[in-house]
Amino acid sequence: MVRAPFYDKTGVKKGSWSVEEDDKLRAYIQTHGHWNWRQLPQYAGISRCGKSCRLRWINYLRPGVKRGDYTEEEKALIIELHQKLGNKWSLIAAKLPGRTDNEIKNYWHTHIKKKGKRHEFNRTSSSQGELRDHQEQSSDHEHSSSPSESSISQSNCPSDHNILESSPFLSAVLNNSSPSSTCTSTTEYSSTLSSPPPVSTAFMNCHADQGTDLAPSSETIIPDQDLSTGDFWTEPFLRDDMDSSSSSSYISFYDDGMDLFYQFMPTLQE
DNA sequence: AATTGGGACAACCGCCTAGTT
DNA sequence: CAACTAGGCGGTTGTCCCAAT
Numbered sequence: 001m002v003r004a005p006f007y008d009k010t011g012v013k014k015g016s017w018s019v020e021e022d023d024k025l026r027a028y029i030q031t032h033g034h035w036n037w038r039q040l041p042q043y044a045g046i047s048r049c050g051k052s053c054r055l056r057w058i059n060y061l062r063p064g065v066k067r068g069d070y071t072e073e074e075k076a077l078i079i080e081l082h083q084k085l086g087n088k089w090s091l092i093a094a095k096l097p098g099r100t101d102n103e104i105k106n107y108w109h110t111h112i113k114k115k116g117k118r119h120e121f122n123r124t125s126s127s128q129g130e131l132r133d134h135q136e137q138s139s140d141h142e143h144s145s146s147p148s149e150s151s152i153s154q155s156n157c158p159s160d161h162n163i164l165e166s167s168p169f170l171s172a173v174l175n176n177s178s179p180s181s182t183c184t185s186t187t188e189y190s191s192t193l194s195s196p197p198p199v200s201t202a203f204m205n206c207h208a209d210q211g212t213d214l215a216p217s218s219e220t221i222i223p224d225q226d227l228s229t230g231d232f233w234t235e236p237f238l239r240d241d242m243d244s245s246s247s248s249s250y251i252s253f254y255d256d257g258m259d260l261f262y263q264f265m266p267t268l269q270e
Numbered sequence: 271a272a273t274t275g276g277g278a279c280a281a282c283c284g285c286c287t288a289g290t291t
Numbered sequence: 292c293a294a295c296t297a298g299g300c301g302g303t304t305g306t307c308c309c310a311a312t
Binding site: 003004015016036037038050051054058087088089090101102105109 | 301304
């Protein structure tokens with residue numbers, strides 16, 4: 001299920017995370033916050049790239065991440081929000097406490113989309129010759145989003161109320177449209193949790209830890225030794241409290257012929 | 271019992287955007 | 292204003308698990 005650990009040519013570890021790595025990352029972030037993802041692995045003593053650390057923290061290690069089966073409310077909400085937002089997984093995740101965009105994305109691709117295709121197939125095989133061309137198009141070009149598909153979606157997709165009215169939970173969540181009203185998206189969570197210590201404190205903490213378990217290993221590159229390369233080792237102590245999730249307006253779009261799926265969505269709620 | 275094919279999901283990759291210089 | 296950097300997002304891949312054959 002996970003990729004076997006290996007080291008790339010630059011010495012960066014890839015693949016599945018070990019318990020030890022998880023512990024190091026968790027301990028470091030809980031102590032210092034993630035003041036700079038790219039430099040964090042150096043100080044945490046992890047041979048990973050910053051992106052990998054960020055992903056691991058956001059999706060698995062940070063407190064409050066919910067694992068396991070989805071509730072009926074969550075399933076319905078995912079469907080509903082995907083209908084509204086398209087593949088904006090981070091926005092969808094923002095409405096699902098404890099769920100991450102990656103997890104929702106996986107869930108969608110494995111569970112819901114599959115269901116939708118089944119319904120689509122049943123409908124195709126039962127009759128509806130006029131839809132055949134469109135459906136073949138949908139399956140052959142999964143990421144197309146033609147105007148014709150959108151128009152079909154607009155005219156035939158079920159009302160939001162089908163779901164909303166069936167679930168007080170959904171109503172409550174969806175009616176609360178303010179991005180700042182919840183703190184569940186990856187972006188928002190990092191904004192709130194990661195408020196780093198004051199710069200000087202963070203700096204002192206990091207260097208005070210050089211001799212501890214949290215210090216970089218002797219093999220790791222100390223950032224200020226490598227400034228001449230002109231790469232990302234620049235200003236390390238930046239605030240990380242920008243909230244980008246609320247700034248991006250999105251254009252609702254649908255892929256994979258999902259508009260047809262939405263036609264049958266009410267029947268998927270069982 | 272062995273094989274196989276699909277499901278599930280953790281992780282990676284590449285691109286985009288916002289902020290900074 | 293252009294170039295650069297970091298963070299974030301969405302798409303895709305790799306691999307384990309398990310049911311079907």
